Amino acid sequence: MQKEEIFKTLISHCCEILPELENHTFVTTDQLRELGANSIDRAEIVTMMLESLSLKIPRVELSGAQNLGELVDILHDKKLQCKG
Amino acid sequence: MTLVGIEALNCFGGTVFLDVRELAMHRKLDMVRFENLLMKEKSVALPYEDPVTFGVNAAKPILDALTAAERDRIELLITCTESGIDFGKSLSTYMHHYLGLNRNCRLFELKQACYSGTAGLQMAVGFIMSQVSPGAKALVVATDISRFMIVEGGETPDWSYAEPSAGAGAVALLVGENPTVFQIDPGANGYYGYEVMDTCRPVPDEDAGNSDLSLMSYLDCCENAYLEYQKRVQGVDYKDSFGYLSFHTPFGGMVKGAHRSMMRKMNKAKPADIDEDFTRRVEPGLVYCQRVGNIMGGTIFLSLASTIDNADLSSPKRVGCFSYGSGCCSEFYSGVITAESKAKLKKFAIERQLNERYQLSMSEYEALLRGSSAVKFGTRNVDLDFQFIPGAVAASKGKGRLFLKKIAEFHREYEWI
Numbered sequence: 001m002q003k004e005e006i007f008k009t010l011i012s013h014c015c016e017i018l019p020e021l022e023n024h025t026f027v028t029t030d031q032l033r034e035l036g037a038n039s040i041d042r043a044e045i046v047t048m049m050l051e052s053l054s055l056k057i058p059r060v061e062l063s064g065a066q067n068l069g070e071l072v073d074i075l076h077d078k079k080l081q082c083k084g
Numbered sequence: 085m086t087l088v089g090i091e092a093l094n095c096f097g098g099t100v101f102l103d104v105r106e107l108a109m110h111r112k113l114d115m116v117r118f119e120n121l122l123m124k125e126k127s128v129a130l131p132y133e134d135p136v137t138f139g140v141n142a143a144k145p146i147l148d149a150l151t152a153a154e155r156d157r158i159e160l161l162i163t164c165t166e167s168g169i170d171f172g173k174s175l176s177t178y179m180h181h182y183l184g185l186n187r188n189c190r191l192f193e194l195k196q197a198c199y200s201g202t203a204g205l206q207m208a209v210g211f212i213m214s215q216v217s218p219g220a221k222a223l224v225v226a227t228d229i230s231r232f233m234i235v236e237g238g239e240t241p242d243w244s245y246a247e248p249s250a251g252a253g254a255v256a257l258l259v260g261e262n263p264t265v266f267q268i269d270p271g272a273n274g275y276y277g278y279e280v281m282d283t284c285r286p287v288p289d290e291d292a293g294n295s296d297l298s299l300m301s302y303l304d305c306c307e308n309a310y311l312e313y314q315k316r317v318q319g320v321d322y323k324d325s326f327g328y329l330s331f332h333t334p335f336g337g338m339v340k341g342a343h344r345s346m347m348r349k350m351n352k353a354k355p356a357d358i359d360e361d362f363t364r365r366v367e368p369g370l371v372y373c374q375r376v377g378n379i380m381g382g383t384i385f386l387s388l389a390s391t392i393d394n395a396d397l398s399s400p401k402r403v404g405c406f407s408y409g410s411g412c413c414s415e416f417y418s419g420v421i422t423a424e425s426k427a428k429l430k431k432f433a434i435e436r437q438l439n440e441r442y443q444l445s446m447s448e449y450e451a452l453l454r455g456s457s458a459v460k461f462g463t464r465n466v467d468l469d470f471q472f473i474p475g476a477v478a479a480s481k482g483k484g485r486l487f488l489k490k491i492a493e494f495h496r497e498y499e500w501i
Contacts, residue, residue: 038120043303044345058300060300
């Protein structure tokens with residue numbers, strides 16, 4: 001799965017949890033907190049991403065991401081590792 | 085097989101409390117985010133209260149209701165805390181003295197952040213079930229305070245949202261073979277732990293941590309502890325096997341998020357069903373937690389007490405309990421509560437105790453944060469002034485409460501008021 005695809009999935013989950021972002025133009029430097037996601041929302045979005053990518057890894061492994069781009073990078077790497 | 089579980093349970097939710105909405109406004113927190121915490125009040129420790137007074141004040145009513153013969157069968161006293169006052173001497177020694185327990189009793193303390201209470205309960209259950217001393221009882225006291233909250237700084241900006249939910253309180257459990265309050269399902273335990281640096285107390289009297297990491301770790305554990313339970317208990321279903329669910333409650337919103345995640349994963353439940361289920365099975369357990377705050381080791385039992393007091397127990401119900409302690413260790417376990425559980429808990433009037441706490445003003449609270457430095461970890465000598473916030477002691481008169489009077493060469497001396 002390409003990073004662009006993962007980013008699109010991430011955007012759709014962000015909009016599911018925070019419908020007010022429907023018209024927002026997402027960029028990789030966006031931070032979930034600044035987009036209005038509280039800690040529970042952020043955990044929810046991470047959980048949805050793991051489910052969508054069929055990744056069976058602990059959520060704590062994704063907690064280091066500082067913005068959407070970093071989250072996509074980590075998810076992409078994990079996906080590669082799982083395949084490998 | 086020997087029955088085992090909780091014979092008596094009492095919570096001590098402090099002498100004074102603060103309205104946390106007022107605190108949030110005072111700290112200029114984002115009120116929408118504050119509402120998501122689902123917290124209402126929090127108990128605060130006075131300078132002349134410590135984990136010993138909290139624990140004794142929780143346990144004393146239980147001891148008072150026993151006969152001398154029953155009291156003498158308490159052969160194990162475990163204190164469970166992350167608020168220790170000495171690296172060597174455990175809180176249990178002071179409690180043993182002020183509760184007047186038999187000297188033929190094991191005294192020790194254990195620590196694993198907010199999991200400590202569950203760890204204590206499970207050790208007590210093991211002791212009773214081993215039948216090495218038939219008829220013996222164990223007293224487990226989970227007691228914690230958060231003396232000096234870090235309001236600014238910390239690793240993430242969210243740390244300031246921890247202040248409204250950091251409480252102080254203790255829960256005492258009498259564990260034995262006549263478990264009329266909570267009958268343990270023996271062997272029905274899913275435990276799950278690993279090393280993670282989420283929240284901790286790396287120096288005395290201060291909390292530190294990364295709230296996002298802690299939240300993720302809590303959710304990972306909630307799922308994996310339950311999956312292990314499911315492996316060990318045939319035919320269990322997250323939605324149908326438990327009449328109620330009690331959670332370790334750092335704040336109400338956390339529990340709401342965890343429940344939602346579990347219901348979606350385990351039962352593929354839809355949002356409307358999740359909301360209905362939360363109101364019915366989870367909310368009864370949040371009532372006291374929302375009024376006392378996170379009392380760490382004892383929070384899971386504060387939630388269990390809240391469940392028993394607020395549940396419909398016209399028929400026996402199984403409660404699924406999820407305990408999590410940062411660092412981390414977690415466990416999902418279960419037991420049965422009945423109408424008798426409710427009747428037994430009623431004697432201790434936990435809700436009335438909470439209603440009768442003294443309400444702090446913001447300026448009293450701020451003075452208290454400053455005044456608490458008088459009893460920081462390692463204090464060698466100090467005399468405590470009961471007139472500091474005089475209304476607090478006045479509200480406790482006649483209730484047989486223990487307070488810290490002085491520290492003389494590190495030795496703590498307490499007084500009944």
